[in-house]
Each structure stands twice: as structure tokens, then as C-alpha cells.
Amino acid sequence: MSRLPEGKCKYKIETYGCQMNAHDSEKLAFMLDSMGYIEAGNGEELDLIIFNTCCVREHAELKVHGNVGALRKRKEEDPNLIIAVCGCMMQQKSVARDLVKKYPFIDIVFGTHNLHTFPALLRRCLEGEPVREVWEHNDALAGSNLPAHRKDGVTAYVNIMYGCDNYCTYCIVPYVRGHERSRPHAEILEEVSRVAAQGYGEIMLLGQNVNSYGHGMAEEWDFAGLLEQISRIEPVKRIRFMTSHPKDLSDRLIEVMASNQKVCSQLHLPVQSGSSDVLRSMNRRYTREDYLRLVDKLRGRVGEHIGLTTDIIVGFPGETQEQFLETLSLVQQVRYHAAYMFMYSPRQGTIAAQMPDQIPEAVKKERLHQLIELQNSITGQIHQGLIGKVEPVLVESRSKRDAHAVSGRTDAGRMVTFPGGDDLIGKMVPVKITQANPNTLGGERIDEAF
Ligand code: 5AD
Ligand code: SF4
Numbered sequence: 001m002s003r004l005p006e007g008k009c010k011y012k013i014e015t016y017g018c019q020m021n022a023h024d025s026e027k028l029a030f031m032l033d034s035m036g037y038i039e040a041g042n043g044e045e046l047d048l049i050i051f052n053t054c055c056v057r058e059h060a061e062l063k064v065h066g067n068v069g070a071l072r073k074r075k076e077e078d079p080n081l082i083i084a085v086c087g088c089m090m091q092q093k094s095v096a097r098d099l100v101k102k103y104p105f106i107d108i109v110f111g112t113h114n115l116h117t118f119p120a121l122l123r124r125c126l127e128g129e130p131v132r133e134v135w136e137h138n139d140a141l142a143g144s145n146l147p148a149h150r151k152d153g154v155t156a157y158v159n160i161m162y163g164c165d166n167y168c169t170y171c172i173v174p175y176v177r178g179h180e181r182s183r184p185h186a187e188i189l190e191e192v193s194r195v196a197a198q199g200y201g202e203i204m205l206l207g208q209n210v211n212s213y214g215h216g217m218a219e220e221w222d223f224a225g226l227l228e229q230i231s232r233i234e235p236v237k238r239i240r241f242m243t244s245h246p247k248d249l250s251d252r253l254i255e256v257m258a259s260n261q262k263v264c265s266q267l268h269l270p271v272q273s274g275s276s277d278v279l280r281s282m283n284r285r286y287t288r289e290d291y292l293r294l295v296d297k298l299r300g301r302v303g304e305h306i307g308l309t310t311d312i313i314v315g316f317p318g319e320t321q322e323q324f325l326e327t328l329s330l331v332q333q334v335r336y337h338a339a340y341m342f343m344y345s346p347r348q349g350t351i352a353a354q355m356p357d358q359i360p361e362a363v364k365k366e367r368l369h370q371l372i373e374l375q376n377s378i379t380g381q382i383h384q385g386l387i388g389k390v391e392p393v394l395v396e397s398r399s400k401r402d403a404h405a406v407s408g409r410t411d412a413g414r415m416v417t418f419p420g421g422d423d424l425i426g427k428m429v430p431v432k433i434t435q436a437n438p439n440t441l442g443g444e445r446i447d448e449a450f
Contacts, residue, residue: 017054116143211248274330307412315364
């Protein structure tokens with residue numbers, strides 16, 4: 001496509017949902033940059049807006065409806081404004097159909113599987129054709145090597161696999177992201193080498209279930225082996241990854257986490273519920289006891305300092321008060337550094353949406369409130385316990401609140417803010433923790449060498 005007039009076409013991408021979506025938006029940004037579009041600054045007039053949607057919970061979908069709907073008047077006043085909607089919501093036929101019916105002024109609809117075709121879709125739209133094109137699958141991983149326009153920073157997202165075969169009964173992801181496919185390791189190593197050479201010190205490997213990396217591939221590779229290979233790429237300072245399914249966390253991976261200096265002592269290990277009966281109904285394929293044994297093993301091999309985080313759903317269909325109390329007691333026992341906590345949201349097409357005994361909203365709300373209170377107090381205690389400790393921090397950015405301070409993460413993934421200048425961004429520095437806030441830590445840089 002011919003380059004568009006320099007400085008004329010400004011775009012904005014609104015991203016909802018997980019890191020996978022955030023990374024897809026970086027790929028869209030790369031395609032737009034290559035076509036001569038420019039990312040709009042705050043409040044600037046737009047020529048193109050893309051909504052990269054999420055459908056994991058109803059709340060995210062409602063936000064998309066609200067924000068697309070709010071553009072109706074603007075589109076009437078400026079018919080040249082191009083409105084595109086993509087992402088997981090669009091992979092569901094009925095959802096995409098309803099959205100377009102409600103907001104016929106949407107110019108382009110596409111899905112997660114044909115993200116890489118966006119330049120051609122935009123070209124068709126510029127020729128005056130409304131575009132509605134959603135591929136049902138993408139088994140050949142077309143577009144997986146698309147470069148990304150990453151935000152300036154220290155952490156680079158890198159996809160290692162796509163889709164999910166687990167079919168947890170509450171979850172829409174396998175239906176919208178397709179079945180599990182691993183990206184060839186040579187491509188991953190090549191991309192990591194490239195971004196590390198560009199100065200990204202921390203690599204965040206992404207997949208719905210990274211622990212099953214390599215399943216079904218011709219060559220024998222597992223996730224632990226992939227991590228070891230990535231850690232040999234010289235400029236890489238740190239490696240993190242998400243998400244891990246507890247049923248697939250291998251001993252080999254735990255050993256690599258324990259022994260490899262570059263692999264951070266942090267693990268996002270979604271538990272979803274503390275009740276074995278609810279876990280069975282969720283099709284998670286582990287029990288409360290299995291999970292707790294795994295946590296013991298991790299703490300034993302990697303160390304007590306490991307930063308464990310989790311996802312928890314309250315109010316799954318049929319969840320009794322006793323079963324909810326089991327979730328609270330598991331949270332007490334594990335003492336996560338942080339947790340993402342959600343009310344169960346029925347997703348059309350999933351098994352759980354058809355289950356009897358859906359829990360009333362008020363009960364879900366009350367359970368969520370209690371769980372958040374408990375987790376906040378645990379996070380606060382863990383933060384207090386870090387006071388006086390010296391932690392290696394990889395500096396990510398200038399602090400949002402204080403122009404003379406910078407922020408970065410500890411090895412276990414806690415965010416620390418401390419006095420310092422931009423020259424520290426990208427560097428690993430020793431920081432003594434001096435202050436514990438509910439969500440972040442404060443500290444001061446010390447001269448100690450590691
Ligand atoms: N309702 C509430 N939370 C959900 N999640 C996935 N599906 C649902 C749903 N239907 C949560 C899970 C998952 C995280 C990404 O989102 O906790 O780990
Ligand atoms: Fe959804 Fe379960 Fe797959 Fe995670 S593992 S994406 S919760 S189906």
C-alpha cells in the first residue's frame with residue numbers, strides 16, 4: 001500500500017484484557033507504523049481507532065459497547081474517521097454480529113486469527129468497503145513472526161504459544177484463541193536475540209499455558225529447555241513467563257527456576273478455587289491438596305522468597321459458603337504476594353454457563369469483597385516483612401508520581417520506587433526496601449555490588 005501523507009493519519013489502539021492482547025496491539029502498531037500512520041498523542045484528532053477487545057468476563061465486553069457507542073456522534077460529524085474492532089470478542093460470531101448490528105458505523109471487524117491481514121483490510125476499507133472478516137482458525141501460525149512496535153521500556157513480550165486445549169468449564173479462551181499451538185523454538189530464540197540486542201533486558205514469555213510448550217511438536221522441546229536456551233542469550237538479564245497451569249508444572253521447570261540466575265523467582269500460578277469439588281467442576285484437573293503440595297515443592301526448591309501470584313474466581317455455579325471458605329483458607333495458607341480476583345461471569349457457549357445453581361450477584365460481590373480484604377492484608381504483611389532487605393531491582397521507568405524517582409521490579413516481581421534519574425532505566429541496581437505501601441514498595445539505592 002502506498003504510504004499515507006506524513007503526519008496526517010493519526011491512530012489510537014484501545015486494548016482490553018490480558019498481556020496477549022497487549023502484545024497483539026503492539027503488532028498492530030507495527031503494521032500501522034509501516035504504513036505511515038502515527039500514534040496519536042493524548043487528546044489529538046484521530047483518523048483511525050482500533051478497539052482490541054477481550055471477552056473473558058462480561059465487564060470487559062460492556063466497556064467495549066460503551067466506548068464504541070460513544071463514538072456514534074463523532075462518526076456522524078466526521079465520516080472519514082475509521083473505526084475498527086478486533087480481538088477475542090470478534091471471534092464469537094453472535095457477539096460480532098450483535099455489535100455490528102448495534103453500531104453499523106463500525107468500518108472494520110477482524111479477529112485474533114487474521115490480525116496479520118490488517119493492512120489489506122484497511123486498504124479495502126479505504127476503498128469504501130465495510131470490512132467484516134474473521135478467520136475461524138489459524139493452524140499454520142500465520143503472522144506469528146510479525147514484528148511488534150514495543151513501547152519504550154525494559155520488558156519485551158514474546159509469544160511462545162497460542163491457544164489453549166484445557167477447556168476449563170468457565171473459560172471462553174479455547175473457543176476464541178483456538179487450540180494449543182507452540183511456536184518453533186528457532187523463531188522464539190531469534191526474536192529474543194533481536195529484542196535483547198535492542199536493549200530490552202527482561203523477556204516476558206507469553207502463552208495461555210506455557211508449561212505445555214512443545215507438546216505435539218516434531219522436535220523434542222519442553223518449556224524448561226526453552227528457558228535454558230533463552231537464558232544463554234547474553235544481553236538477556238531476566239526472564240519471566242505467564243501463565244502456568246498447575247497440572248503441567250514439571251519438576252524440570254522447577255529445577256530450572258531454582259538454578260538459573262536469569263529466570264526470576266516469580267510464578268503466576270492460577271488456583272481459581274480452594275475447594276477440590278469446585279476445581280473438579282471447573283475441570284482444572286488438580287485438587288486443593290495437589291496444589292498445596294506443588295506450592296510446598298516450589299518453596300522448598302526455589303526458596304521461600306518466591307513471588308507467587310494467582311487468579312481466583314468466586315461465585316462459580318454451585319459454590320457453597322463452605323467451599324468459598326476453603327478458598328479463603330487456601331489464600332491464608334499460601335500467602336500469595338498478589339492475586340487477581342474475579343466474580344464468576346457466565347460466558348455463552350461454555351459448560352459452566354449452563355450449570356444449575358448460578359450464584360446471585362450480591363453473594364458474589366460479598367465473597368469478592370471478603371477475599372480482596374484478606375489478600376490486601378496478606379500483601380501488606382509481605383511488604384512489611386521486606387523492610388530492611390536489599391533487593392536487585394531492574395529499573396523500568398521514571399516513577400509516575402515523582403519526577404525524581406524511578407520504578408522497577410524485584411526478582412520476585414514486586415514494584416519498588418526509589419530516588420534516581422533516567423540514567424538508571426534498564427540497569428540492575430541494589431535497592432534497600434525502606435517503605436511498605438499496600439501495592440508498592442519504597443526504597444533507596446545502595447552502593448553494594450551484587
Ligand atoms: N468469569 C470470571 N473469571 C474468569 N476468568 C476466566 N474466565 C472467567 C469467567 N468466566 C479468569 C480466570 C483466569 C483469568 C485470566 O480470568 O481466573 O485465570
Ligand atoms: Fe482458560 Fe483454563 Fe485455558 Fe486458562 S487454562 S486459558 S483458564 S481454558
